[in-house]
Amino acid sequence: MRIAARVVALAGAVLLTAGGATLAVVPTASAVSTPSQCQYEWNTPHNAKTTTAVNIRTGPSTSYTSIGILSKGSGFTHYCIAYPNGNNWAWGKVTSGANAGKWGWVYYNYLTL
Structure with a gap:
């Protein structure tokens, strides 16, 4: 490369x-490098869709800034997860919808494979 x-x-x-x-x-x-907050990195990226409208954030918690809202059914490919305070957050790239191309964190419970 x-x-x-x-x-x-x-x-x-x-x-x-x-x-x-x-x-x-x-x-x-x-x-694009994996963020330092990642606690587990997948061997291969996981393609998912959002199960409801959800914020995409600059970090793995609601205390981080929202950089957009993904509508239900938006595509999101995630590469790693973090577990701050026992909550699961996925880091990746939006692959469809109004925010396609953005990288950020999504609450993992709002994703489905």
Whole structure:
């Protein structure tokens, strides 16, 4: 993966030098690192759907800021879980719905596989 990133960077530098073109590079899903709050990381990501409307948050508890609301049936792929205060929280990426593409924490009890 490092070689691919270097090729993209080199190609961008060549384009900028040659004609002043604008190039934006977005990290791939594999480039997103797992948060330190994760206490258990799945071997493979789990695809789930929300069972009700639920907040997606910046951290694994209701004390963290909500960055959106996932409607019932929204797709959510989770990569790890955390157990603060005995509650289960899943960290992952929203895969469908109005907040598709956002990464964050969802209360695990509101997800179904």
